[in-house]
Amino acid sequence: NSMLLWQRTAFHFQPQKNWMNDPNGPTYYRGWYHLFYQYNPASAVWGNITWGHAVSLDLVHWFYLPIAMVPDHWYDANGVWTGSATILPDGRLAMLYTGSTAELVQVQNLAFPADQDDPLLLTWVKSESNPVLVPPPGIAPKDFRDPTTAWYVPSESAWRIAIGSKNDSQRHAGIALVYRTSDFLSYELLPGVLHSVAGTGMWECVDFYPVSTESATGLDTSAATGPGVKHVLKASMDDDRNDYYAIGTYEAATNAWVPDDPEKDVGIGLRYDYGMFYASKTFYDPVKQRRVLWGWIGETDSERTDLRKGWASLQTIPRTVLFDQQTGSNLLQWPVDDVETLRSGSQEFSNISIPAGSVVPLDCSTSGGAAGRGVLGPFGLLVLADDDLSEQTAVYFYFVRSTDGSISTHFCHDELRHACHPALLAADIVKRVYGSLVPVLDGETLSVDHSVIESFAQGGRTCITSRVYPTSATYGGGRLFLFNNATGVDVTAKSLKIWQMGSAFIRPFSEHDSVS
Numbered sequence: 001n002s003m004l005l006w007q008r009t010a011f012h013f014q015p016q017k018n019w020m021n022d023p024n025g026p027t028y029y030r031g032w033y034h035l036f037y038q039y040n041p042a043s044a045v046w047g048n049i050t051w052g053h054a055v056s057l058d059l060v061h062w063f064y065l066p067i068a069m070v071p072d073h074w075y076d077a078n079g080v081w082t083g084s085a086t087i088l089p090d091g092r093l094a095m096l097y098t099g100s101t102a103e104l105v106q107v108q109n110l111a112f113p114a115d116q117d118d119p120l121l122l123t124w125v126k127s128e129s130n131p132v133l134v135p136p137p138g139i140a141p142k143d144f145r146d147p148t149t150a151w152y153v154p155s156e157s158a159w160r161i162a163i164g165s166k167n168d169s170q171r172h173a174g175i176a177l178v179y180r181t182s183d184f185l186s187y188e189l190l191p192g193v194l195h196s197v198a199g200t201g202m203w204e205c206v207d208f209y210p211v212s213t214e215s216a217t218g219l220d221t222s223a224a225t226g227p228g229v230k231h232v233l234k235a236s237m238d239d240d241r242n243d244y245y246a247i248g249t250y251e252a253a254t255n256a257w258v259p260d261d262p263e264k265d266v267g268i269g270l271r272y273d274y275g276m277f278y279a280s281k282t283f284y285d286p287v288k289q290r291r292v293l294w295g296w297i298g299e300t301d302s303e304r305t306d307l308r309k310g311w312a313s314l315q316t317i318p319r320t321v322l323f324d325q326q327t328g329s330n331l332l333q334w335p336v337d338d339v340e341t342l343r344s345g346s347q348e349f350s351n352i353s354i355p356a357g358s359v360v361p362l363d364c365s366t367s368g369g370a371a372g373r374g375v376l377g378p379f380g381l382l383v384l385a386d387d388d389l390s391e392q393t394a395v396y397f398y399f400v401r402s403t404d405g406s407i408s409t410h411f412c413h414d415e416l417r418h419a420c421h422p423a424l425l426a427a428d429i430v431k432r433v434y435g436s437l438v439p440v441l442d443g444e445t446l447s448v449d450h451s452v453i454e455s456f457a458q459g460g461r462t463c464i465t466s467r468v469y470p471t472s473a474t475y476g477g478g479r480l481f482l483f484n485n486a487t488g489v490d491v492t493a494k495s496l497k498i499w500q501m502g503s504a505f506i507r508p509f510s511e512h513d514s515v516s
């Protein structure tokens, strides 16, 4: 049981107990960052979905607050599902969310803070007009959910929101519907769809936001379109449980978003993360002028084990999202710089040579795919490893030379050798090798937090998240190694910097905590 306890994280957000899934309505309001999340107050598996709630002053340390919304009306009797926040020009806040009705129909509902002057947003009032939206003709009752943050269209003096769905009569197309509203109470469905991709199925948790192609700052969701601005469309694919995004051009007048590269369209191209990551959502942080991404990290162990642990799922470290001005074709994600306040005891290594076929232990206490050997790799790091390397997760690169002589770089996680303790959970854990192509190789950051590894390669062009369940590399026993399983090349690690990460506090809000 101490092993199960060890799996609780030190700086990834998770509730005190029970089940969590999608991040909901993230926002900054009067001094506080707010995170709501899909939460089952009664058990460590999905069900009875309410909105859990936590606040933070820095996106690192969190206070749990009481549950914000529970299923207490016919229009959300089967769950207060995913939704998004919109900050109105006068500073008030509107929250739209999906309710699963008593008849299991998906409808959209409006809620607002009972007291707009309460920075903690403790009490929520559901609109008397609920549901404000029901599935339109042609849309199945269970395929209409997860409203986005609204964006303002000045030429119409009105707001728009997008909602994910699917159209099975059009080759199982995933679609995003767009509605116009001026008061968040009545809505008009715009003709056509924002976008549609055949074969991708139901789009959950659609996110739609502008990015600057010229500066490294984030944009408000309602930022003006035009030169220097592109729009990201993201959808969570219910069919394959991954979050795909594409970058393109949005034209409000025609209600259309067009991907820059049709071959890398939503659902068939880029993913935010090539590991365990789903149902993500961004918000604009006006304090640091950045767009921040949250993602849900599920478990890869069994429900039985989750019930035994009494909890399931984590949220990612919030990530800053920027347009990659160098490639012009992808986003860059990086853990918010606020987490650097948890760093201490830095150790720096430079020019470590790792001869072909060797493993180099790094002198610090703190990881099929990686074990295979090719001429040009794999090589990389073994994290959460025990002393004799019977337990490890490998985070690594390898090069592939194609017949035309060009070389591509792959970035991977190999989970096949974590949780080795025979008597333990190993049997009911799904272990995989995750990987993706990453353009060029230079610079990577890695966050290792008890039972989760998040990796950001090449400045955040490619990201991978793994749940791991160490059984012997726990309680300070986790070690870090460099390895080179290439047969044909020696590798030099030019520089490597390692920090100990302190624990963030994530605890209930008490009377003594000051309110700004």
Ligand code: DQQ
Pocket: 021, 022, 038, 049, 081, 082, 098, 145, 146, 204, 205, 236, 279
């Ligand atoms: N989770 C919510 C839905 C959403 C799904 C229900 C995505 O609103 O589509 O818990 O994980």
